[in-house]
Amino acid sequence: MSVLVDDDTRVVVQGITGGEGKFHTEQMLAYGTNVVAGAVPGKGGQEVNGVPVYDTVAEAVEAEDATASVVFVPPAFAGDAMFEALDTDLDLVVAITEGVPTQDMARVNKRLSETDTYLLGPNCPGLITPGEAKLGILPGNIFTSGEVGLVSRSGTLTYQVVDNLTQRGIGQTTAIGIGGDPIIGTTFIDALELFENDPDTKAIAMCGEIGGEDEEEAAAYIDEHVDTPVAGFIAGRTAPPGKRMGHAGAIVSGSGTGTAESKIDALNDAGVPVGDTPEEVADHIESFL
Amino acid sequence: MKLHEYQAKQVFADAGIPTPDSQLASDVDGVLTAADEIGYPVAIKAQVQVGGRGKAGGIKLAADADEAREAADEILGMDLKGYHVEQVLVEQAVDFTDELYVGITLDRGAGKPVAMVSTKGGVDIEAVAEETPEAIAQEHIDPSFGMHPYQARKAVYDAGVDKALARDVSSVLSTLYDLWERKDGSDAEINPLMVTGDGEVIAADAVMNIDEDALFRQPELAEMEEDAAGGDELEAKASEYGFDYVRLEGNVGIIGNGAGLVMTTLDLVDHYGGSPANFLDVGGGAKAARIANALDMVFADENVDSVVFNIFGGITRGDEVAKGINEALGQFDEIPKPVVVRLAGTNWEEGMEILNEDLVTVEATLEDAVKRAVEYASEVNQ
Numbered sequence: 001m002s003v004l005v006d007d008d009t010r011v012v013v014q015g016i017t018g019g020e021g022k023f024h025t026e027q028m029l030a031y032g033t034n035v036v037a038g039a040v041p042g043k044g045g046q047e048v049n050g051v052p053v054y055d056t057v058a059e060a061v062e063a064e065d066a067t068a069s070v071v072f073v074p075p076a077f078a079g080d081a082m083f084e085a086l087d088t089d090l091d092l093v094v095a096i097t098e099g100v101p102t103q104d105m106a107r108v109n110k111r112l113s114e115t116d117t118y119l120l121g122p123n124c125p126g127l128i129t130p131g132e133a134k135l136g137i138l139p140g141n142i143f144t145s146g147e148v149g150l151v152s153r154s155g156t157l158t159y160q161v162v163d164n165l166t167q168r169g170i171g172q173t174t175a176i177g178i179g180g181d182p183i184i185g186t187t188f189i190d191a192l193e194l195f196e197n198d199p200d201t202k203a204i205a206m207c208g209e210i211g212g213e214d215e216e217e218a219a220a221y222i223d224e225h226v227d228t229p230v231a232g233f234i235a236g237r238t239a240p241p242g243k244r245m246g247h248a249g250a251i252v253s254g255s256g257t258g259t260a261e262s263k264i265d266a267l268n269d270a271g272v273p274v275g276d277t278p279e280e281v282a283d284h285i286e287s288f289l
Numbered sequence: 290m291k292l293h294e295y296q297a298k299q300v301f302a303d304a305g306i307p308t309p310d311s312q313l314a315s316d317v318d319g320v321l322t323a324a325d326e327i328g329y330p331v332a333i334k335a336q337v338q339v340g341g342r343g344k345a346g347g348i349k350l351a352a353d354a355d356e357a358r359e360a361a362d363e364i365l366g367m368d369l370k371g372y373h374v375e376q377v378l379v380e381q382a383v384d385f386t387d388e389l390y391v392g393i394t395l396d397r398g399a400g401k402p403v404a405m406v407s408t409k410g411g412v413d414i415e416a417v418a419e420e421t422p423e424a425i426a427q428e429h430i431d432p433s434f435g436m437h438p439y440q441a442r443k444a445v446y447d448a449g450v451d452k453a454l455a456r457d458v459s460s461v462l463s464t465l466y467d468l469w470e471r472k473d474g475s476d477a478e479i480n481p482l483m484v485t486g487d488g489e490v491i492a493a494d495a496v497m498n499i500d501e502d503a504l505f506r507q508p509e510l511a512e513m514e515e516d517a518a519g520g521d522e523l524e525a526k527a528s529e530y531g532f533d534y535v536r537l538e539g540n541v542g543i544i545g546n547g548a549g550l551v552m553t554t555l556d557l558v559d560h561y562g563g564s565p566a567n568f569l570d571v572g573g574g575a576k577a578a579r580i581a582n583a584l585d586m587v588f589a590d591e592n593v594d595s596v597v598f599n600i601f602g603g604i605t606r607g608d609e610v611a612k613g614i615n616e617a618l619g620q621f622d623e624i625p626k627p628v629v630v631r632l633a634g635t636n637w638e639e640g641m642e643i644l645n646e647d648l649v650t651v652e653a654t655l656e657d658a659v660k661r662a663v664e665y666a667s668e669v670n671q
Binding site: 075076101102103105107111137138139142154155156158159160163180182183207209210212213214217233235236237240245247248250260276278279 | 502549553556635
């Protein structure tokens with residue numbers, strides 16, 4: 001078992017003819033993902049790596065029974081691409097694009113609330129169910145199938161934690177990158193709920209970072225609703241207030257909200273141990289299994 | 290991106306929000322000329338991007354030319370919380386009876402903008418929010434419709450603004466929301482919105498921060514960014530190279546890929562007893578030249594005593610990273626500062642084959658790499 005994606009997921013790639021779209025389609029196909037279509041306005045009828053391209057997402061869904069989309073569209077058009085995907089009732093939309101204007105995401109988020117679709121990102125690495133499917137840009141070879149559900153705001157930090165787990169022979173059910181922007185679709189809480197309901201997920205690793213209050217809200221949710229053991233990590237303990245640390249969402253506001261300390265305290269209060277290093281996160285996870 | 294007060298005021302005034310007469314000046318004569326044209330008394334206000342300018346001595350009132358000269362002398366060229374004051378705004382002093390606060394910001398948790406109104410203007414609004422949150426009326430706005438006029442009125446009524454002013458204040462609030470939306474604002478704020486003896490409202494200060502990710506469609510504001518810059522020289526250089534960079538006060542330089550992992554590397558430096566000198570994210574898929582630029586940047590920081598280079602390749606390839614490191618370090622007869630490298634992920638084995646290990650120290654894990662860099666930095670300081 002796994003969450004959100006598996007062998008049956010049928011993927012349409014939005015922006016498949018661009019450099020990033022083309023390269024990662026190749027990588028996804030090589031991993032065994034069912035990439036069944038591409039969607040690029042004006043490029044309908046072409047093929048990329050043997051994948052048929054359509055002018056609209058609706059046509060791609062209609063012709064190829066796609067169930068999920070991955071968005072590799074430049075920031076200026078990514079909001080529009082997400083609206084297009086949401087209007088076709090896909091199960092899952094994964095927005096890789098970094099640098100989407102925040103107000104575009106505020107509007108997309110409103111539309112998302114009217115649908116049953118999961119939207120990962122934007123500014124995320126995607127997700128992977130090892131051995132079955134990966135949607136996005138994660139390096140497939142570092143993941144192995146196993147019992148840990150992983151959810152993270154950062155791509156490379158995910159790889160680091162996975163590496164620490166792999167060293168101990170611990171694999172993943174599904175690893176989910178939810179993205180580093182101030183407004184994202186799927187939150188920690190959504191991912192925790194999915195893992196809690198997945199019988200094969202025996203432990204959850206949650207990697208947060210400074211900025212916003214999503215980790216605090218997730219901690220409250222874990223306290224109430226999650227029986228699966230969770231170990232946490234929070235990046236940005238040394239970040240100065242008011243500075244944007246790479247991710248648009250990673251900023252400690254002047255008034256002291258969004259600090260690493262507040263997040264670590266909230267998680268500890270919910271019974272979630274937080275590692276000082278990625279290695280310590282792996283220690284906790286190992287102790288749960 | 291933060292606009293200066295004078296820039297934000299211009300944007301507000303162009304949209305029809307009442308603002309006092311003002312002129313920008315960069316020397317004492319300019320201040321006196323401006324004050325003569327505007328008419329005394331005037332306020333002379335430092336144009337730097339820090340809060341609490343008044344308390345720090347960056348805002349002074351002048352009743353006549355002598356006072357204006359004295360104030361201009363003091364403020365121009367002063368160091369205000371680390372920023373050099375090069376320009377002042379000379380502004381007609383407003384005779385007020387009350388100070389209000391109006392603002393629009395993004396409520397991240399709700400994923401929506403929120404309009405705020407308070408009768409406790411003129412003070413640090415974050416302190417008000419902390420101590421008496423009920424003194425700030427809030428109205429969440431559906432971004433797909435924008436702010437309905439009734440919402441502006443409701444926020445103003447809820448805040449307890451004098452009924453006689455309600456119409457004018459809600460009109461200012463509506464305009465402020467329109468600007469926030471049209472200009473891709475992250476925050477738009479007037480504090481204080483002064484109420485004059487004649488019952489008029491006027492924006493005595495102006496804050497407008499713009500979403501950097503939206504500057505591509507705000508060309509006029511992007512132009513203002515040139516003027517709004519300032520601050521750290523290295524940070525300016527980083528933006529030239531297109532790096533996400535933040536300068537800190539320690540001596541262990543840090544280069545990595547991906548914001549979360551770079552932040553984690555900083556935290557580990559601290560955890561193992563060192564002190565991070567910077568945050569530098571080369572981004573995804575960096576090629577050799579970019580890697581070399583990153584090393585140059587960190588070497589340029591004279592506080593740096595050692596460097597930890599931590600790459601976990603997803604779309605970034607280990608061989609490109611190794612090439613970049615060889616290139617950057619190969620140009621020195623003697624390596625200026627010890628560099629510790631940890632490569633993992635995509636093509637790390639190819640990278641290790643290419644990497645010239647005479648130039649760097651290699652460690653296999655993040656933890657060991659950080660420990661080694663901290664050790665090198667502390668040796669330098671002995």
